[in-house]
Amino acid sequence: MAVKVLVVDDSSFFRRRVSEILELDSDIKVIDFAVNGKEAVEKAAQLKPDVITMDVEMPVLDGISAVKQIMASNPTPILMFSSLTREGASATLDALDAGALDFLPKKFEDIARNSEEAIKSLQNKVKEIGRRRLPRFVSPFATRQASKPATSQELDSNTSISQPDRTFQRAAPVSGSSASLKASGKKYQVVAIGTSTGGPVALQTILTQLPSNFPHPILLIQHMPAAFTPAFASRLNSLCKIRVKEAQQGDRLEPGVAYLAPGGQQMMVEARGSSKTLRVFEDDSPRITYKPSVDVTFASAAKAYHGDVLAIVLTGMGADGRDGARMLKQVGATIWAQDEKTCVVYGMPQAVANAGLASEHIALPEVAARLNKEVGC
The missing domain is CATH 3.40.50.2300 (Response regulator)
Incomplete structure:
Protein backbone atom coordinates (compact mmCIF):
# COMPACT_ATOMS: atom_id res chain seq x y z
CA MET A 1 0.00 0.00 0.00
CA ARG A 131 5.75 3.00 7.54
CA ARG A 132 6.88 3.25 11.14
CA ARG A 133 4.59 3.72 14.10
CA LEU A 134 5.47 6.85 16.03
CA PRO A 135 7.84 6.12 18.93
CA ARG A 136 6.29 5.57 22.34
CA PHE A 137 8.39 7.78 24.58
CA VAL A 138 7.98 11.25 26.00
CA SER A 139 9.59 13.87 23.79
CA PRO A 140 11.66 16.63 25.41
CA PHE A 141 9.22 19.14 23.89
CA ALA A 142 6.18 17.46 25.42
CA THR A 143 7.88 17.36 28.81
CA ARG A 144 8.71 21.05 28.75
CA GLN A 145 5.23 21.99 27.53
CA ALA A 146 3.67 20.14 30.43
CA SER A 147 5.85 22.03 32.90
CA LYS A 148 5.19 25.58 31.72
CA PRO A 149 2.02 27.61 31.14
CA ALA A 150 0.76 27.99 27.60
CA THR A 151 1.51 31.25 25.84
CA SER A 152 -1.31 33.53 24.73
CA GLN A 153 -0.62 32.52 21.12
CA GLU A 154 -1.04 28.85 22.00
CA LEU A 155 -4.21 29.52 23.95
CA ASP A 156 -5.64 31.45 20.98
CA SER A 157 -4.86 28.66 18.51
CA ASN A 158 -7.47 26.10 17.51
CA THR A 159 -5.57 23.31 19.25
CA SER A 160 -3.95 24.01 22.59
CA ILE A 161 -0.41 22.68 22.85
CA SER A 162 -0.93 22.13 26.55
CA GLN A 163 -3.26 19.24 25.81
CA PRO A 164 -1.85 15.75 26.47
CA ASP A 165 0.54 14.69 23.71
CA ARG A 166 -0.87 11.49 22.28
CA THR A 167 2.19 10.94 20.08
CA PHE A 168 4.72 10.16 22.76
CA GLN A 169 3.31 7.87 25.42
CA ARG A 170 5.76 6.45 27.93
CA ALA A 171 5.71 2.68 27.70
CA ALA A 172 4.69 0.85 30.86
CA PRO A 173 7.61 -0.67 32.78
CA VAL A 174 8.33 -4.22 31.81
CA SER A 175 9.57 -6.93 34.09
CA GLY A 176 13.24 -7.61 33.51
CA SER A 177 13.78 -4.37 31.58
CA SER A 178 17.34 -3.24 30.93
CA ALA A 179 17.10 -0.48 33.55
CA SER A 180 16.75 -3.16 36.25
CA LEU A 181 19.93 -4.97 35.18
CA LYS A 182 23.03 -4.76 37.35
CA ALA A 183 26.17 -3.04 36.13
CA SER A 184 28.55 -5.46 34.42
CA GLY A 185 31.55 -4.26 36.42
CA LYS A 186 33.52 -3.62 33.24
CA LYS A 187 35.79 -0.57 33.22
CA TYR A 188 35.56 1.99 30.42
CA GLN A 189 37.53 4.96 29.19
CA VAL A 190 35.05 6.42 26.70
CA VAL A 191 31.41 6.23 25.57
CA ALA A 192 30.63 6.50 21.84
CA ILE A 193 27.10 7.05 20.50
CA GLY A 194 26.11 6.85 16.82
CA THR A 195 22.74 7.79 15.33
CA SER A 196 20.91 9.25 12.33
CA THR A 197 17.15 9.68 11.70
CA GLY A 198 15.47 10.49 15.02
CA GLY A 199 18.86 11.07 16.61
CA PRO A 200 18.54 14.71 17.76
CA VAL A 201 15.63 13.91 20.08
CA ALA A 202 17.20 10.59 21.14
CA LEU A 203 20.50 12.25 22.05
CA GLN A 204 18.73 15.04 23.91
CA THR A 205 16.69 12.46 25.82
CA ILE A 206 19.83 10.64 26.97
CA LEU A 207 22.34 13.44 27.51
CA THR A 208 20.04 15.62 29.60
CA GLN A 209 19.87 12.81 32.16
CA LEU A 210 23.63 12.46 32.68
CA PRO A 211 25.21 14.05 35.78
CA SER A 212 27.87 16.77 35.61
CA ASN A 213 30.42 14.36 37.12
CA PHE A 214 29.98 11.77 34.35
CA PRO A 215 33.31 9.92 34.51
CA HIS A 216 34.17 9.54 30.80
CA PRO A 217 34.34 11.58 27.59
CA ILE A 218 31.47 10.94 25.15
CA LEU A 219 31.81 10.81 21.36
CA LEU A 220 28.64 11.77 19.46
CA ILE A 221 28.21 10.92 15.78
CA GLN A 222 24.95 12.26 14.33
CA HIS A 223 24.30 12.32 10.58
CA MET A 224 23.72 16.05 10.12
CA PRO A 225 24.75 18.83 7.69
CA ALA A 226 27.67 21.09 8.58
CA ALA A 227 25.38 24.08 9.09
CA PHE A 228 23.45 22.24 11.80
CA THR A 229 26.06 20.76 14.14
CA PRO A 230 27.18 24.04 15.79
CA ALA A 231 23.57 24.92 16.64
CA PHE A 232 22.82 21.39 17.82
CA ALA A 233 25.91 21.25 20.07
CA SER A 234 25.04 24.66 21.52
CA ARG A 235 21.47 23.60 22.20
CA LEU A 236 22.53 20.39 23.94
CA ASN A 237 25.09 22.27 26.00
CA SER A 238 22.42 24.69 27.22
CA LEU A 239 20.16 21.81 28.30
CA CYS A 240 22.66 19.34 29.78
CA LYS A 241 24.60 19.14 33.05
CA ILE A 242 27.60 17.76 31.16
CA ARG A 243 29.42 20.00 28.70
CA VAL A 244 28.60 19.49 25.00
CA LYS A 245 30.69 21.00 22.22
CA GLU A 246 31.23 20.62 18.49
CA ALA A 247 34.50 18.70 18.13
CA GLN A 248 37.55 20.56 16.89
CA GLN A 249 40.88 19.39 15.56
CA GLY A 250 43.22 18.63 18.47
CA ASP A 251 40.57 18.54 21.21
CA ARG A 252 41.89 16.60 24.20
CA LEU A 253 39.23 14.21 25.47
CA GLU A 254 38.09 15.00 29.01
CA PRO A 255 35.61 13.32 31.38
CA GLY A 256 32.13 14.82 31.46
CA VAL A 257 32.44 16.38 28.01
CA ALA A 258 30.52 15.24 24.92
CA TYR A 259 32.14 15.92 21.54
CA LEU A 260 29.76 16.19 18.56
CA ALA A 261 31.32 15.27 15.21
CA PRO A 262 31.07 18.26 12.83
CA GLY A 263 28.76 17.80 9.85
CA GLY A 264 30.55 17.14 6.57
CA GLN A 265 33.73 15.94 8.30
CA GLN A 266 35.08 12.83 9.99
CA MET A 267 36.03 12.54 13.66
CA MET A 268 38.71 10.09 14.82
CA VAL A 269 40.39 9.43 18.16
CA GLU A 270 44.18 9.43 18.25
CA ALA A 271 46.34 8.19 21.14
CA ARG A 272 49.12 10.55 22.19
CA GLY A 273 50.90 8.84 25.02
CA SER A 274 48.46 8.55 27.91
CA SER A 275 46.13 11.21 26.49
CA LYS A 276 43.62 10.95 23.67
CA THR A 277 42.93 13.73 21.17
CA LEU A 278 40.55 14.20 18.27
CA ARG A 279 41.42 14.36 14.62
CA VAL A 280 38.75 16.24 12.66
CA PHE A 281 39.21 16.35 8.90
CA GLU A 282 37.56 16.72 5.50
CA ASP A 283 36.95 13.40 3.77
CA ASP A 284 36.54 13.25 -0.01
CA SER A 285 36.50 9.45 -0.20
CA PRO A 286 33.64 8.28 -2.44
CA ARG A 287 33.62 4.97 -0.55
CA ILE A 288 32.29 6.56 2.64
CA THR A 289 28.69 7.72 2.33
CA TYR A 290 28.27 9.41 5.69
CA LYS A 291 30.21 12.45 6.85
CA PRO A 292 30.45 12.11 9.79
CA SER A 293 30.48 8.33 9.79
CA VAL A 294 29.80 6.21 12.86
CA ASP A 295 31.99 3.45 11.42
CA VAL A 296 35.00 5.79 11.12
CA THR A 297 34.77 7.05 14.71
CA PHE A 298 34.03 3.61 16.18
CA ALA A 299 36.99 2.09 14.32
CA SER A 300 39.35 4.78 15.63
CA ALA A 301 38.02 4.25 19.18
CA ALA A 302 38.79 0.54 18.86
CA LYS A 303 42.38 1.34 17.93
CA ALA A 304 42.87 4.01 20.61
CA TYR A 305 41.01 2.44 23.53
CA HIS A 306 40.84 -1.27 22.58
CA GLY A 307 38.12 -2.90 24.71
CA ASP A 308 37.57 0.01 27.10
CA VAL A 309 34.71 1.42 25.00
CA LEU A 310 30.96 1.42 25.57
CA ALA A 311 29.37 2.03 22.16
CA ILE A 312 25.66 2.70 21.69
CA VAL A 313 23.87 2.62 18.32
CA LEU A 314 20.61 4.56 18.24
CA THR A 315 17.78 5.12 15.75
CA GLY A 316 18.70 5.72 12.12
CA MET A 317 18.42 4.59 8.50
CA GLY A 318 21.00 2.32 6.94
CA ALA A 319 23.78 0.29 8.55
CA ASP A 320 26.40 2.90 9.50
CA GLY A 321 27.99 1.75 12.76
CA ARG A 322 27.81 -1.99 12.09
CA ASP A 323 31.34 -2.38 10.74
CA GLY A 324 32.79 -0.09 13.41
CA ALA A 325 30.87 -2.00 16.09
CA ARG A 326 32.32 -5.25 14.75
CA MET A 327 35.85 -3.85 15.12
CA LEU A 328 35.05 -2.75 18.66
CA LYS A 329 33.59 -6.14 19.52
CA GLN A 330 36.71 -7.88 18.26
CA VAL A 331 38.86 -5.99 20.80
CA GLY A 332 36.46 -6.63 23.69
CA ALA A 333 34.33 -3.48 23.74
CA THR A 334 30.67 -3.43 24.80
CA ILE A 335 27.95 -2.65 22.24
CA TRP A 336 24.37 -1.64 23.03
CA ALA A 337 21.57 -1.01 20.53
CA GLN A 338 18.30 0.89 20.88
CA ASP A 339 15.28 -1.41 20.73
CA GLU A 340 12.93 -1.47 17.75
CA LYS A 341 9.83 -0.12 19.52
CA THR A 342 11.38 3.22 20.46
CA CYS A 343 13.31 3.82 17.22
CA VAL A 344 12.05 6.31 14.67
CA VAL A 345 13.77 4.10 12.08
CA TYR A 346 15.07 0.68 13.12
CA GLY A 347 17.89 0.53 10.60
CA MET A 348 21.26 1.13 12.25
CA PRO A 349 20.40 -0.69 15.51
CA GLN A 350 18.90 -3.55 13.54
CA ALA A 351 22.08 -3.92 11.47
CA VAL A 352 24.11 -4.20 14.68
CA ALA A 353 21.59 -6.57 16.26
CA ASN A 354 21.38 -8.84 13.19
CA ALA A 355 25.17 -9.09 13.15
CA GLY A 356 25.07 -10.40 16.73
CA LEU A 357 27.15 -7.51 18.05
CA ALA A 358 24.84 -5.98 20.67
CA SER A 359 24.84 -7.35 24.21
CA GLU A 360 21.75 -5.34 25.15
CA HIS A 361 18.74 -3.90 23.31
CA ILE A 362 17.45 -0.96 25.29
CA ALA A 363 14.33 1.23 25.08
CA LEU A 364 15.25 4.90 24.64
CA PRO A 365 13.73 6.10 27.96
CA GLU A 366 15.92 3.56 29.80
CA VAL A 367 19.26 4.25 28.10
CA ALA A 368 20.43 7.08 30.39
CA ALA A 369 19.60 5.23 33.61
CA ARG A 370 21.26 2.08 32.29
CA LEU A 371 24.31 4.07 31.19
CA ASN A 372 24.64 5.89 34.51
CA LYS A 373 24.45 2.58 36.35
CA GLU A 374 26.97 0.89 34.07
CA VAL A 375 29.64 3.59 34.52
CA GLY A 376 29.03 3.97 38.26
CA CYS A 377 27.28 7.34 38.40
Whole structure:
Protein backbone atom coordinates (compact mmCIF):
# COMPACT_ATOMS: atom_id res chain seq x y z
CA MET A 1 0.00 0.00 0.00
CA ALA A 2 1.39 3.38 -1.03
CA VAL A 3 2.53 5.89 1.60
CA LYS A 4 0.11 8.84 1.53
CA VAL A 5 1.84 12.24 1.66
CA LEU A 6 0.60 15.77 2.32
CA VAL A 7 3.04 18.33 0.87
CA VAL A 8 3.11 21.68 2.70
CA ASP A 9 4.91 24.72 1.25
CA ASP A 10 3.96 28.26 0.26
CA SER A 11 5.98 27.95 -2.98
CA SER A 12 4.00 26.41 -5.85
CA PHE A 13 7.28 25.55 -7.59
CA PHE A 14 8.59 23.63 -4.58
CA ARG A 15 5.27 21.86 -3.99
CA ARG A 16 5.29 20.68 -7.59
CA ARG A 17 8.94 19.65 -7.47
CA VAL A 18 8.54 17.61 -4.28
CA SER A 19 5.38 15.98 -5.61
CA GLU A 20 7.03 14.99 -8.90
CA ILE A 21 10.01 13.46 -7.12
CA LEU A 22 7.91 11.51 -4.64
CA GLU A 23 5.55 10.11 -7.23
CA LEU A 24 8.43 8.72 -9.27
CA ASP A 25 8.23 5.99 -6.63
CA SER A 26 5.14 3.81 -7.05
CA ASP A 27 5.08 3.19 -3.30
CA ILE A 28 4.36 6.88 -2.61
CA LYS A 29 1.20 8.87 -3.38
CA VAL A 30 0.86 12.63 -2.86
CA ILE A 31 -2.75 13.06 -1.76
CA ASP A 32 -2.92 16.86 -1.42
CA PHE A 33 -1.10 20.16 -0.83
CA ALA A 34 -1.25 22.94 1.76
CA VAL A 35 0.07 26.46 1.24
CA ASN A 36 0.53 27.46 4.89
CA GLY A 37 0.66 25.98 8.37
CA LYS A 38 -3.00 26.64 9.17
CA GLU A 39 -4.12 24.74 6.10
CA ALA A 40 -1.68 21.94 6.97
CA VAL A 41 -3.25 21.53 10.42
CA GLU A 42 -6.74 21.37 8.89
CA LYS A 43 -5.79 18.91 6.13
CA ALA A 44 -3.84 16.68 8.52
CA ALA A 45 -7.09 16.24 10.47
CA GLN A 46 -9.23 15.73 7.38
CA LEU A 47 -7.02 13.51 5.23
CA LYS A 48 -5.02 11.50 7.80
CA PRO A 49 -1.83 11.31 5.68
CA ASP A 50 0.92 8.83 6.51
CA VAL A 51 3.59 11.53 6.17
CA ILE A 52 3.65 15.32 5.96
CA THR A 53 6.50 17.23 4.32
CA MET A 54 6.67 20.68 5.88
CA ASP A 55 8.43 23.95 5.12
CA VAL A 56 9.64 26.00 8.09
CA GLU A 57 8.89 29.52 6.89
CA MET A 58 5.29 30.04 5.72
CA PRO A 59 2.60 32.74 6.00
CA VAL A 60 -0.48 32.61 8.27
CA LEU A 61 1.04 29.89 10.48
CA ASP A 62 4.72 28.90 10.33
CA GLY A 63 5.95 25.33 10.09
CA ILE A 64 7.05 24.99 13.72
CA SER A 65 3.68 26.14 15.05
CA ALA A 66 1.96 23.81 12.60
CA VAL A 67 4.06 20.86 13.83
CA LYS A 68 3.10 21.62 17.43
CA GLN A 69 -0.60 21.71 16.62
CA ILE A 70 -0.54 18.59 14.44
CA MET A 71 1.39 16.58 17.02
CA ALA A 72 -1.03 17.67 19.74
CA SER A 73 -4.21 16.83 17.85
CA ASN A 74 -3.44 14.44 14.97
CA PRO A 75 0.05 12.96 15.48
CA THR A 76 1.63 12.33 12.08
CA PRO A 77 5.21 11.64 10.96
CA ILE A 78 6.58 14.96 9.67
CA LEU A 79 9.63 15.57 7.48
CA MET A 80 10.87 19.17 7.56
CA PHE A 81 12.56 21.05 4.72
CA SER A 82 15.12 23.57 5.89
CA SER A 83 17.60 26.10 4.57
CA LEU A 84 21.23 25.39 5.47
CA THR A 85 21.73 28.57 7.47
CA ARG A 86 22.25 29.24 11.17
CA GLU A 87 18.65 30.47 11.42
CA GLY A 88 17.41 27.51 9.39
CA ALA A 89 19.30 25.09 11.64
CA SER A 90 17.85 26.61 14.80
CA ALA A 91 14.31 26.57 13.40
CA THR A 92 14.66 22.96 12.24
CA LEU A 93 15.87 21.86 15.66
CA ASP A 94 12.83 23.63 17.14
CA ALA A 95 10.63 21.64 14.75
CA LEU A 96 12.30 18.35 15.74
CA ASP A 97 11.85 19.32 19.36
CA ALA A 98 8.17 19.92 18.65
CA GLY A 99 7.73 16.43 17.21
CA ALA A 100 8.94 16.38 13.59
CA LEU A 101 10.83 13.15 12.90
CA ASP A 102 13.48 14.23 10.41
CA PHE A 103 14.60 16.96 8.02
CA LEU A 104 16.25 17.52 4.64
CA PRO A 105 17.91 20.57 3.07
CA LYS A 106 15.57 22.52 0.84
CA LYS A 107 18.20 22.66 -1.89
CA PHE A 108 18.19 19.11 -3.19
CA GLU A 109 21.78 19.45 -4.43
CA ASP A 110 22.77 19.66 -0.75
CA ILE A 111 21.21 16.27 0.03
CA ALA A 112 23.66 14.12 -1.90
CA ARG A 113 26.44 14.02 -4.47
CA ASN A 114 24.12 13.77 -7.49
CA SER A 115 20.47 14.29 -8.35
CA GLU A 116 19.63 10.60 -8.56
CA GLU A 117 21.02 9.98 -5.07
CA ALA A 118 19.14 13.03 -3.75
CA ILE A 119 15.86 11.77 -5.22
CA LYS A 120 16.35 8.35 -3.63
CA SER A 121 17.22 9.95 -0.29
CA LEU A 122 13.96 11.90 -0.22
CA GLN A 123 11.86 8.94 -1.33
CA ASN A 124 13.49 6.57 1.16
CA LYS A 125 13.08 8.97 4.09
CA VAL A 126 9.40 9.43 3.32
CA LYS A 127 8.82 5.67 3.05
CA GLU A 128 10.79 4.87 6.19
CA ILE A 129 9.04 7.34 8.48
CA GLY A 130 5.67 6.72 6.83
CA ARG A 131 5.75 3.00 7.54
CA ARG A 132 6.88 3.25 11.14
CA ARG A 133 4.59 3.72 14.10
CA LEU A 134 5.47 6.85 16.03
CA PRO A 135 7.84 6.12 18.93
CA ARG A 136 6.29 5.57 22.34
CA PHE A 137 8.39 7.78 24.58
CA VAL A 138 7.98 11.25 26.00
CA SER A 139 9.59 13.87 23.79
CA PRO A 140 11.66 16.63 25.41
CA PHE A 141 9.22 19.14 23.89
CA ALA A 142 6.18 17.46 25.42
CA THR A 143 7.88 17.36 28.81
CA ARG A 144 8.71 21.05 28.75
CA GLN A 145 5.23 21.99 27.53
CA ALA A 146 3.67 20.14 30.43
CA SER A 147 5.85 22.03 32.90
CA LYS A 148 5.19 25.58 31.72
CA PRO A 149 2.02 27.61 31.14
CA ALA A 150 0.76 27.99 27.60
CA THR A 151 1.51 31.25 25.84
CA SER A 152 -1.31 33.53 24.73
CA GLN A 153 -0.62 32.52 21.12
CA GLU A 154 -1.04 28.85 22.00
CA LEU A 155 -4.21 29.52 23.95
CA ASP A 156 -5.64 31.45 20.98
CA SER A 157 -4.86 28.66 18.51
CA ASN A 158 -7.47 26.10 17.51
CA THR A 159 -5.57 23.31 19.25
CA SER A 160 -3.95 24.01 22.59
CA ILE A 161 -0.41 22.68 22.85
CA SER A 162 -0.93 22.13 26.55
CA GLN A 163 -3.26 19.24 25.81
CA PRO A 164 -1.85 15.75 26.47
CA ASP A 165 0.54 14.69 23.71
CA ARG A 166 -0.87 11.49 22.28
CA THR A 167 2.19 10.94 20.08
CA PHE A 168 4.72 10.16 22.76
CA GLN A 169 3.31 7.87 25.42
CA ARG A 170 5.76 6.45 27.93
CA ALA A 171 5.71 2.68 27.70
CA ALA A 172 4.69 0.85 30.86
CA PRO A 173 7.61 -0.67 32.78
CA VAL A 174 8.33 -4.22 31.81
CA SER A 175 9.57 -6.93 34.09
CA GLY A 176 13.24 -7.61 33.51
CA SER A 177 13.78 -4.37 31.58
CA SER A 178 17.34 -3.24 30.93
CA ALA A 179 17.10 -0.48 33.55
CA SER A 180 16.75 -3.16 36.25
CA LEU A 181 19.93 -4.97 35.18
CA LYS A 182 23.03 -4.76 37.35
CA ALA A 183 26.17 -3.04 36.13
CA SER A 184 28.55 -5.46 34.42
CA GLY A 185 31.55 -4.26 36.42
CA LYS A 186 33.52 -3.62 33.24
CA LYS A 187 35.79 -0.57 33.22
CA TYR A 188 35.56 1.99 30.42
CA GLN A 189 37.53 4.96 29.19
CA VAL A 190 35.05 6.42 26.70
CA VAL A 191 31.41 6.23 25.57
CA ALA A 192 30.63 6.50 21.84
CA ILE A 193 27.10 7.05 20.50
CA GLY A 194 26.11 6.85 16.82
CA THR A 195 22.74 7.79 15.33
CA SER A 196 20.91 9.25 12.33
CA THR A 197 17.15 9.68 11.70
CA GLY A 198 15.47 10.49 15.02
CA GLY A 199 18.86 11.07 16.61
CA PRO A 200 18.54 14.71 17.76
CA VAL A 201 15.63 13.91 20.08
CA ALA A 202 17.20 10.59 21.14
CA LEU A 203 20.50 12.25 22.05
CA GLN A 204 18.73 15.04 23.91
CA THR A 205 16.69 12.46 25.82
CA ILE A 206 19.83 10.64 26.97
CA LEU A 207 22.34 13.44 27.51
CA THR A 208 20.04 15.62 29.60
CA GLN A 209 19.87 12.81 32.16
CA LEU A 210 23.63 12.46 32.68
CA PRO A 211 25.21 14.05 35.78
CA SER A 212 27.87 16.77 35.61
CA ASN A 213 30.42 14.36 37.12
CA PHE A 214 29.98 11.77 34.35
CA PRO A 215 33.31 9.92 34.51
CA HIS A 216 34.17 9.54 30.80
CA PRO A 217 34.34 11.58 27.59
CA ILE A 218 31.47 10.94 25.15
CA LEU A 219 31.81 10.81 21.36
CA LEU A 220 28.64 11.77 19.46
CA ILE A 221 28.21 10.92 15.78
CA GLN A 222 24.95 12.26 14.33
CA HIS A 223 24.30 12.32 10.58
CA MET A 224 23.72 16.05 10.12
CA PRO A 225 24.75 18.83 7.69
CA ALA A 226 27.67 21.09 8.58
CA ALA A 227 25.38 24.08 9.09
CA PHE A 228 23.45 22.24 11.80
CA THR A 229 26.06 20.76 14.14
CA PRO A 230 27.18 24.04 15.79
CA ALA A 231 23.57 24.92 16.64
CA PHE A 232 22.82 21.39 17.82
CA ALA A 233 25.91 21.25 20.07
CA SER A 234 25.04 24.66 21.52
CA ARG A 235 21.47 23.60 22.20
CA LEU A 236 22.53 20.39 23.94
CA ASN A 237 25.09 22.27 26.00
CA SER A 238 22.42 24.69 27.22
CA LEU A 239 20.16 21.81 28.30
CA CYS A 240 22.66 19.34 29.78
CA LYS A 241 24.60 19.14 33.05
CA ILE A 242 27.60 17.76 31.16
CA ARG A 243 29.42 20.00 28.70
CA VAL A 244 28.60 19.49 25.00
CA LYS A 245 30.69 21.00 22.22
CA GLU A 246 31.23 20.62 18.49
CA ALA A 247 34.50 18.70 18.13
CA GLN A 248 37.55 20.56 16.89
CA GLN A 249 40.88 19.39 15.56
CA GLY A 250 43.22 18.63 18.47
CA ASP A 251 40.57 18.54 21.21
CA ARG A 252 41.89 16.60 24.20
CA LEU A 253 39.23 14.21 25.47
CA GLU A 254 38.09 15.00 29.01
CA PRO A 255 35.61 13.32 31.38
CA GLY A 256 32.13 14.82 31.46
CA VAL A 257 32.44 16.38 28.01
CA ALA A 258 30.52 15.24 24.92
CA TYR A 259 32.14 15.92 21.54
CA LEU A 260 29.76 16.19 18.56
CA ALA A 261 31.32 15.27 15.21
CA PRO A 262 31.07 18.26 12.83
CA GLY A 263 28.76 17.80 9.85
CA GLY A 264 30.55 17.14 6.57
CA GLN A 265 33.73 15.94 8.30
CA GLN A 266 35.08 12.83 9.99
CA MET A 267 36.03 12.54 13.66
CA MET A 268 38.71 10.09 14.82
CA VAL A 269 40.39 9.43 18.16
CA GLU A 270 44.18 9.43 18.25
CA ALA A 271 46.34 8.19 21.14
CA ARG A 272 49.12 10.55 22.19
CA GLY A 273 50.90 8.84 25.02
CA SER A 274 48.46 8.55 27.91
CA SER A 275 46.13 11.21 26.49
CA LYS A 276 43.62 10.95 23.67
CA THR A 277 42.93 13.73 21.17
CA LEU A 278 40.55 14.20 18.27
CA ARG A 279 41.42 14.36 14.62
CA VAL A 280 38.75 16.24 12.66
CA PHE A 281 39.21 16.35 8.90
CA GLU A 282 37.56 16.72 5.50
CA ASP A 283 36.95 13.40 3.77
CA ASP A 284 36.54 13.25 -0.01
CA SER A 285 36.50 9.45 -0.20
CA PRO A 286 33.64 8.28 -2.44
CA ARG A 287 33.62 4.97 -0.55
CA ILE A 288 32.29 6.56 2.64
CA THR A 289 28.69 7.72 2.33
CA TYR A 290 28.27 9.41 5.69
CA LYS A 291 30.21 12.45 6.85
CA PRO A 292 30.45 12.11 9.79
CA SER A 293 30.48 8.33 9.79
CA VAL A 294 29.80 6.21 12.86
CA ASP A 295 31.99 3.45 11.42
CA VAL A 296 35.00 5.79 11.12
CA THR A 297 34.77 7.05 14.71
CA PHE A 298 34.03 3.61 16.18
CA ALA A 299 36.99 2.09 14.32
CA SER A 300 39.35 4.78 15.63
CA ALA A 301 38.02 4.25 19.18
CA ALA A 302 38.79 0.54 18.86
CA LYS A 303 42.38 1.34 17.93
CA ALA A 304 42.87 4.01 20.61
CA TYR A 305 41.01 2.44 23.53
CA HIS A 306 40.84 -1.27 22.58
CA GLY A 307 38.12 -2.90 24.71
CA ASP A 308 37.57 0.01 27.10
CA VAL A 309 34.71 1.42 25.00
CA LEU A 310 30.96 1.42 25.57
CA ALA A 311 29.37 2.03 22.16
CA ILE A 312 25.66 2.70 21.69
CA VAL A 313 23.87 2.62 18.32
CA LEU A 314 20.61 4.56 18.24
CA THR A 315 17.78 5.12 15.75
CA GLY A 316 18.70 5.72 12.12
CA MET A 317 18.42 4.59 8.50
CA GLY A 318 21.00 2.32 6.94
CA ALA A 319 23.78 0.29 8.55
CA ASP A 320 26.40 2.90 9.50
CA GLY A 321 27.99 1.75 12.76
CA ARG A 322 27.81 -1.99 12.09
CA ASP A 323 31.34 -2.38 10.74
CA GLY A 324 32.79 -0.09 13.41
CA ALA A 325 30.87 -2.00 16.09
CA ARG A 326 32.32 -5.25 14.75
CA MET A 327 35.85 -3.85 15.12
CA LEU A 328 35.05 -2.75 18.66
CA LYS A 329 33.59 -6.14 19.52
CA GLN A 330 36.71 -7.88 18.26
CA VAL A 331 38.86 -5.99 20.80
CA GLY A 332 36.46 -6.63 23.69
CA ALA A 333 34.33 -3.48 23.74
CA THR A 334 30.67 -3.43 24.80
CA ILE A 335 27.95 -2.65 22.24
CA TRP A 336 24.37 -1.64 23.03
CA ALA A 337 21.57 -1.01 20.53
CA GLN A 338 18.30 0.89 20.88
CA ASP A 339 15.28 -1.41 20.73
CA GLU A 340 12.93 -1.47 17.75
CA LYS A 341 9.83 -0.12 19.52
CA THR A 342 11.38 3.22 20.46
CA CYS A 343 13.31 3.82 17.22
CA VAL A 344 12.05 6.31 14.67
CA VAL A 345 13.77 4.10 12.08
CA TYR A 346 15.07 0.68 13.12
CA GLY A 347 17.89 0.53 10.60
CA MET A 348 21.26 1.13 12.25
CA PRO A 349 20.40 -0.69 15.51
CA GLN A 350 18.90 -3.55 13.54
CA ALA A 351 22.08 -3.92 11.47
CA VAL A 352 24.11 -4.20 14.68
CA ALA A 353 21.59 -6.57 16.26
CA ASN A 354 21.38 -8.84 13.19
CA ALA A 355 25.17 -9.09 13.15
CA GLY A 356 25.07 -10.40 16.73
CA LEU A 357 27.15 -7.51 18.05
CA ALA A 358 24.84 -5.98 20.67
CA SER A 359 24.84 -7.35 24.21
CA GLU A 360 21.75 -5.34 25.15
CA HIS A 361 18.74 -3.90 23.31
CA ILE A 362 17.45 -0.96 25.29
CA ALA A 363 14.33 1.23 25.08
CA LEU A 364 15.25 4.90 24.64
CA PRO A 365 13.73 6.10 27.96
CA GLU A 366 15.92 3.56 29.80
CA VAL A 367 19.26 4.25 28.10
CA ALA A 368 20.43 7.08 30.39
CA ALA A 369 19.60 5.23 33.61
CA ARG A 370 21.26 2.08 32.29
CA LEU A 371 24.31 4.07 31.19
CA ASN A 372 24.64 5.89 34.51
CA LYS A 373 24.45 2.58 36.35
CA GLU A 374 26.97 0.89 34.07
CA VAL A 375 29.64 3.59 34.52
CA GLY A 376 29.03 3.97 38.26
CA CYS A 377 27.28 7.34 38.40
